[in-house]
Each structure stands twice: as C-alpha cells, then as structure tokens.
Amino acid sequence: MEYFSEFHPTDIAVLVIWGAIFLTFIIKLFQSICLVPTKSAYVVERLGKYHKTLDAGFHALFPFIDRVAYIQDLKEETIDVPPQECFSKDEVNVEVDGVIYISVIEPIKSSYGIVDYRFAAMQLAQTTTRSIIGTLDLDRTFEERDVISAKVVEVLDKAGEAWGIRVHRYEIKNITPPQTVRLAMEMQVNAERERRAILAKSEGDKQSVINRSEGIKRETINISEGEKQRRINAAEGKASEILSLAKATAESIKKVANVINQDGGQKALEMQLSEQYLEQMKGLGKEGRKVILPANLLDYGHWMKTMGLNSDKS
Structure with a gap:
C-alpha cells in the first residue's frame, strides 16, 4: 500500500x-x-x-x-424452397416445393453483388416455378418435371453470374393438387386400368379364336392333303395292278398263241375248252334257274366256232 x-x-x-x-x-x-x-x-x-x-x-x-x-x-450447399401455391394452365391450384443445389464461385460478387444470395436464389426459384407451371396443364406438370427443373436452372444461372454463384440443379420434391383433384385423378387411373384390363382380355380372346381357327384350318388342310395323297397312292397302286395284270395277260396270250401254233397245240386247246364247257354245264340247274339246253350236249362245235376255234382243223 x-x-x-x-x-x-x-x-x-x-x-x-x-x-x-x-x-x-x-x-x-x-x-x-x-x-x-x-x-x-x-x-x-x-x-x-x-x-x-x-x-x-x-x-x-x-x-x-x-x-x-x-x-x-465454397462447398456445394442445398437450399430448401418452401411450398408455394401455383395455378396451372387449366386453373388448378397445386402446391409445389423443391430444393436448389448451388455453390459460390466468385466470393467478391457473392459478398458485394447481393445482400443474401441464398434468399435471392430461393425467391427467384419460386417465381420462375410459378410462371412455368402457369403455362402447363395439370397432367403435364407431373410428366415434365425435368423440363421445369431445367428452365429454373437456366434462369438462376443467368442471375447467378452477377451474384457470383453457380446453380448446379433444381429438383421439384412434391407437386400436391387439391384433395378433390387427387380423387378425380385416382378414379381416372382406375378407369384406365380397367380399360386396359378389358382391352387385354379382348385381345387375348381374339388371339385365342384366331389360334383355334388357324388350328382347325391346318387340321382340315392336313386331312385333305392326307386324303389326296391316299387317293393318289390308291390310284397309282391300282394303275400299277392293272398294268401288271395287262402285262401278265398279254404274256399269257402270247404264250398260248405260241403253243397253239406248235404241233398238237390246237387239239390240246380244244380239249381244255371242252372240259371248261362241261364244268359250266354242271351248275346250270342250281337255284331253280331255267336253262335251255341244246339237243346234243356233246355238240360243242358251234360253241367252239363262237370262240373263234375250228374243230375241223384237227
């Protein structure tokens, strides 16, 4: 102290x-x-x-x-775009939300070019999404998410040049229509499924009938072809039989003629014919038939003449 x-x-x-x-x-x-x-x-x-x-x-x-x-x-970051109400071209109110993927590429512009580039990018994504959905019908908003995302990225990229940021992509997370519209869409989907089921069943029945008729047609063709071939084969067999018989008969006649021309051939032939004549005469009176007989049963000279043979030559 x-x-x-x-x-x-x-x-x-x-x-x-x-x-x-x-x-x-x-x-x-x-x-x-x-x-x-x-x-x-x-x-x-x-x-x-x-x-x-x-x-x-x-x-x-x-x-x-x-x-x-x-x-x-400078790392890539994600920014959630809150849900917002948008009107489609056919005046249906839908709720849309998404997410932006961005990164800072020029720190000077992102510091001095804008107060808050994150908030600005989120607001621009919302307004661009509303304007794009306003040009599309409700059905197309579900089908063309990629188109909507590409247009939003294009607009954000142009603005990002002045903000020193790059927008890599923009993804729509949900497009939520009103409850009444969802119910109508579900009914439409169910009706479409039933239509496809009925169409598929009718196509199946049609194909079944076609297949059955094709089977019957092929079966008929096969049967007719088989019958045709059978008849051809039978005709060819019969023709071959007739030709063989004709050849055998011609050969027999030729041999008989050769025998007749030899010594004693004429006499042998007459004796054979006489035997056949007598054999036929044995059964003339059977089964109650009326028969007119010649006066002399042994006179077969006339019969021989009718056969082209002359017994006097012997």
Missing part, C-alpha cells in the same frame, strides 16, 4: 490506459493471423475498401488496417 501511495492518481490512470492499449494491440495482433480452411474464402477490406481474397492456408493481416469482412463457404 505504501508503494502505490507514492503514485499520483493521474499516473495510475495513464498506466491503465497504456495497459489497455497494449492489450488491445496484442488482441489485434492475434486477430490479424488468419488460418483459412479448405474450400473457404475470406474477403479482406483495408480501411473499409475491398483489398483481397484469402484462399486456404496461413495469412497475416495488418492490425487496425485490414479486417475480414466476409467469409464465404
């Missing part, structure tokens, strides 16, 4: 001020050392004016002159 009593109150105040100044200088000195993480960018201002952009690594700034004004994350 005796040591501090030697100092004047003014001296104590001066020491406190210098101590505060020194402490502030030490704090600013430590703050001037920047360790920038990977995929990050620090925007540095010198005396309130843009000075430079710090990439990943170690950097040292001038205390009291330089300061880090903005810290930008």
Whole structure:
C-alpha cells in the first residue's frame, strides 16, 4: 500500500490506459493471423475498401488496417424452397416445393453483388416455378418435371453470374393438387386400368379364336392333303395292278398263241375248252334257274366256232 501511495492518481490512470492499449494491440495482433480452411474464402477490406481474397492456408493481416469482412463457404450447399401455391394452365391450384443445389464461385460478387444470395436464389426459384407451371396443364406438370427443373436452372444461372454463384440443379420434391383433384385423378387411373384390363382380355380372346381357327384350318388342310395323297397312292397302286395284270395277260396270250401254233397245240386247246364247257354245264340247274339246253350236249362245235376255234382243223 505504501508503494502505490507514492503514485499520483493521474499516473495510475495513464498506466491503465497504456495497459489497455497494449492489450488491445496484442488482441489485434492475434486477430490479424488468419488460418483459412479448405474450400473457404475470406474477403479482406483495408480501411473499409475491398483489398483481397484469402484462399486456404496461413495469412497475416495488418492490425487496425485490414479486417475480414466476409467469409464465404465454397462447398456445394442445398437450399430448401418452401411450398408455394401455383395455378396451372387449366386453373388448378397445386402446391409445389423443391430444393436448389448451388455453390459460390466468385466470393467478391457473392459478398458485394447481393445482400443474401441464398434468399435471392430461393425467391427467384419460386417465381420462375410459378410462371412455368402457369403455362402447363395439370397432367403435364407431373410428366415434365425435368423440363421445369431445367428452365429454373437456366434462369438462376443467368442471375447467378452477377451474384457470383453457380446453380448446379433444381429438383421439384412434391407437386400436391387439391384433395378433390387427387380423387378425380385416382378414379381416372382406375378407369384406365380397367380399360386396359378389358382391352387385354379382348385381345387375348381374339388371339385365342384366331389360334383355334388357324388350328382347325391346318387340321382340315392336313386331312385333305392326307386324303389326296391316299387317293393318289390308291390310284397309282391300282394303275400299277392293272398294268401288271395287262402285262401278265398279254404274256399269257402270247404264250398260248405260241403253243397253239406248235404241233398238237390246237387239239390240246380244244380239249381244255371242252372240259371248261362241261364244268359250266354242271351248275346250270342250281337255284331253280331255267336253262335251255341244246339237243346234243356233246355238240360243242358251234360253241367252239363262237370262240373263234375250228374243230375241223384237227
């Protein structure tokens, strides 16, 4: 207490001020050392004016002159687009929400080109989605999600050039129509399924009838072809039989003629014919038939003449 009593109150105040100044200088000195993480960018201002952009690594700034004004994350990030009501071309109110995938490519523009690029991108995506859905019928909004997403990305990319961002893609998560419209769509889908089932069944019945008629047709053709071939084969067999019989008869007649022309042949032939004549005469009186007989049963000379034979030659 005796040591501090030697100092004047003014001296104590001066020491406190210098101590505060020194402490502030030490704090600013430590703050001037920047360790920038990977995929990050620090925007540095010198005396309130843009000075430079710090990439990943170690950097040292001038205390009291330089300061880090903005810290930008260069990684790709997702921004949810809240649900909004849109009217389709056929005046149906639908609720649409989505998600945007963006990344900062120019930290200077994203820091000084716009106040909040995330909010701006979300608002622009909503307005663009409303305008595009307004040109489409309700059914096409479900079918052309890719077209809607591509147009939104195109519009955001043009605006993103001034904001220092790149819009990689925009995806529509849900398109929700009113409950009445959903019920009508479900009924339409069910009706379409029933129509397809009936059409498929009718096509099946039609094909079955065609297949059955084709089978009957082929069976009839096969039967007719078989009958035709059978008749051809029978005719050919009969013709072959007749031809063989004719050849045998001709050969027999030829042999008989050769025998007749030989010595005693005529006499042998007459004897054979006489035997056949007598054999036929045995059965003339059977079964109550009336028969007119010649006066002389042994007179077969006339019969021989009718056969072209002359018994006098013997």
